[in-house]
Amino acid sequence: MHQSLPAAVNRQQMLASRRMRQASLGRALFLIASALFALVLLVQVLHASGAIAAGFSDWRPVLYAYLVWGIALGIRQVLLRGERGLRALFLLPAVLFTVAVVIFPTVFGFYIASLDWNLSSLEGPRFYGLGNLIGLFHDTYYWNALRNMVFYTLAVSGEYAIAFGLALLLNADISGRKFFRVVFLLPMMLSPVAVSWMIGKSLLEYRFGPAATLARALGWDNPAFFASPWIARFSIEAMDAWVSIPFIMIILLAGLQAMPKEVLEAAKVDGANGWQSFWHVTFPLMLPVSITVLIIRIIFKLKLADIVINVTAGGPGGATDTMSSFIYRVYRDRSNVGYGTGLAMFYLLIIIVLLSLLLRLSHRWTQKVT
Amino acid sequence: MNNREHDQHHPLRPNRRTVLKGAVSAAALGSTGGLGALTEAALAQSNLRAQISQIPGIGKGAPTDADWQKVGELCLGPTKANVKEGEFKGVELSFMGLNNQNLHNLLFRGFLKPWEAYTGAKISWIDLAQADYNPRLQQAIATGTVDFDILEMGAPFEGDVCGKGLASEMPEWVKTQIDINDYVDYLKPPVGTWNDKTYRVTIDGDCHNFNYRTDYFSDAGLAKAWKDAGNAGDWGVPKTWQQVQAVTKFLKGKKFKGQNAYGYLDAPKPWGGFGFYFLGSRASAYAKHPDDKAWLFDVDTMKPRINNPAWVRAIQDVIDALPSEPPDQLNADPNTTGFQQFLAGTGSMIPWWGDIGQVAKASDTSVIGDIVGFDILPGSDDVYNAKTGNWDKLASGPNHAPNCAYLGWGVYVMARVNGDEKKHKAAWSAAAHLGGKDLSFWTVLYPSGFQVHRASHFNIDEWVTAGYDRKYITSYLNSQLSSYNHPNRAVEPRIPGIFQYYSIAEDELTKIFAGQVDAQTGANNIAAAWEKLTDQLGREKQIALYKASLGV
Secondary structure (H helix, E strand, O other): OOOOHHHHHHHHHHHHHHHHHHHHHHHHHHHHHHHHHHHHHHHHHHHHOOOOOOOOOOOHHHHHHHHHHHHHHHHHHHHHHHHHHHHHHHHHHHHHHHHHHHHHHHHHHHHHHOEEOEOOOOOOOEEOOOHHHHHHHOOHHHHHHHHHHHHHHHHHHHHHHHHHHHHHHHHOOOOOHHHHHHHHHHHHHOOHHHHHHHHHHHHOOOOOOHHHHHHHHOOOOOOOOOOOHHHHHHHHHHHHHHHHHHHHHHHHHHHHHHOOHHHHHHHHHOOOOHHHHHHHHHHHHHHHHHHHHHHHHHHHHHOOOHHHHHHOOOOOOOOOOOHHHHHHHHHHHOOEHHHHHHHHHHHHHHHHHHHHHHHHHHHHHHHHHO | OOHHHHHHHHHHOOOHHHHHHHHHHHHHHHHOOHHHHHHHHHHHHHHHHHHHOOOOOOOOOOOOHHHHHHHHHHOOHHHHHHOOOOOOOOOEEEEEEEOOOOOOHHHHHHHHHHHHHHHOOEEEEEEEOHHHHHHHHHHHHHOOOOOOOEEEEEHHHHHHHHHHOOEOOOOHHHHHHOOHHHEOHHHOOOOOEEOOEEOEEEOOOOOOEEEEEHHHHOOHHHHHHHHHOOOOOOOOOOOEHHHHHHHHHHHOOOEEOOEEOOOEOOOOOOOOOOOHHHHHHHHHHHHOOOOOOOOOEOOOOOOEOOOOHHHHHHHHHHHHHHHHOOOOHHHOOHHHHHHHHHOOOOOOEEEEOOHHHHHHHHOOOOOOOOOEEEEOOOEEOOEEEOOOOEEEOOOOOOEOOOEEOOOOEEEEEEHHHOOOHHHHHHHHHHHHHHOOHHHHHHHHHOOOOOOOOEHHHHOHHHHHHHOOOHHHHHHHHHHHHHHHOOOOOEEOOOOOOHHHHHHHHHHHHHHHHOOOOOHHHHHHHHHHHHHHHHHHHOHHHHHHHHHHHHOO
């Protein structure tokens, strides 16, 4: 049945008018929610800073106002943009959540980093500008920890080589393959804190540790694993590697299994030996997987802390200290919140720059090799 | 018995004067008819103490939760005298304390269960590991989120809590209930007080004493080797740090009972600030002059003394001794030296809190048992005078300065209960129960994390009745009491952020001990960092609080 033209026009006008009403309602709702959020936030900021007496006992009402604002934003999207708004609703909660738990804390972290704030100070926090940043450039402990991080990060290449070897082994047709796959994964399932105690403080213990006893039997008179700087550094790296190699290995193994078998067979037909087919076929094909796993591993490595804190507390003489274990001491043992946050924020920037460079270089290199 | 040992025994020994005074007092009480009643009460208390001392019995394994509850139940008498049954029904209290290996909150739970059943109050627990304790407390203070009513806290934090008005003042009835006058002198005000107000129920007394292996120092073979090596004096327990150094170096490379022999055990690895106390114990005899109450900072300026010749000498002693200590000693913290080395049979001398004496005898974790003796910390032939810049030799002989490190744990009630009368009374009643005179006797008998802190804890007969060997416990208690009562004791500065100073020092000390910088340079670095911290915390306020803490 055909509608007459005036009726269709009439209906369109009605729809347009309804949309306008909805849009106005959406705008109004959003404006009210925004005003409410801004008001609650302003009142609480003024109250917390001591400017006004009225306010809330905690910041929870601000969170509620943010939630209300988020809901109003969602309604506004639907009322204003219709179908497109509905689609945006799928993304909006994730965006709001990310803003609340990632972006806001990061921005707030930069604010805290600009304060001279020691929890024991009777004066409380005071604005310090770039003081903490300038301070860290003169902090020998910070740069010592950063130097150690270079060592730990470079050691990832060793972990990668071992993990690749194990992955190749587990990918080969060996007996007990399934058993070894599970066994090799076990260290990854252990908490680094448990590893610190089981290995660092028991197995490697100087007096009664089995590793020390074995070392003595092999002719090392004083098998002290944490008393000299380089041995301590290698011992810490070995423990961290033991926990992490299975992670690298399992990702590489997944990559190997996904690799087309025909390519390797073709290499074999062409007369390539084992090493040649690995170096010229397997390794280049595995580069994207390798780079992904290396980047993830380096990110984890840059956060190394628990084993160091538990086993050596950064010693001897800062030889095993990491950025995280140093920040931990500044923040926790010394309650130096402003400086500790400053150190963490600067380290974050270093990591972002480093990883961006690494990604760009690896991208170029992958393109060149493949 | 030399003069010093005689002095140590003096407070415990009856003499003509005290016997006569006691007889006169008894006669006076008898004439007023009070003697009978008092004797009965004293007898009942004595019976109670004897009864709880057998739970579970020394040498009969580690006490369990059932034992703690039994002790808590038996010690409810003082609570019942001040609180009616069910008086606190509906009251909920939050208790923040430690859950570390030395028990603390685990004990409190057991002790307070019968108290909860009797009074009707309910307690919720905030359990913290020792390392988490300081940051949690500081955050609560700084962010104004004190979410606990009762707090187990060490005296070093009093500046942070009491100095900021966060604690509730102790009511008079609590002072009576816990018999506050029974505390040993060094734990009496100014400790536990701020601006003349009392805040703390003391449950612990802390000082470092000197623990040594009696078998090492009575061994004829070692005595002969000592003489043969041309050492001066007889082989015996060192009385000065100079002797400690000599013995430690002498034992290097020797065997004792089939194992490597070691002398003194240093604890160079950082331990959340607590490790600094162990350098303090080496330094106190050098740095704490009898004419000067201060030894860590100049009292008028807060200028650090850590880089003065006395402290640098102590640091150098550690550097000199480390090559004669176990090869992995650089990675040993005080927990290692105390529990994994000394109590496990390695080494012959360590300073520690009184836990060593308790654990050696009353815990299954020790292998050394009775072959341990105790003394106050070694002295020094000379002492540095920070005012004149000279090393003085005292006419009285070696300078001794027991390190009253940490001053023990206490229970504090927070000011937030002040607005609610019922809650206020309930919180203080719980604190008073934990700090009760008889209950405290049990905690110092058994592994608990708490050491002797009352005059009434020094009745040796009670310890012998409980199962301790008389010679052993006499040596142990004398080392404690002589430290507490020593006129030249080095007392913990209860200033805000004190553990930050210690933590910073630990970081630098580990560099010194690893050979990266020399003792003087490292000490200068610590001093510079301390100056910076003092400025950050507010120099004038720190000076005022430091003076208050030293009572000057």
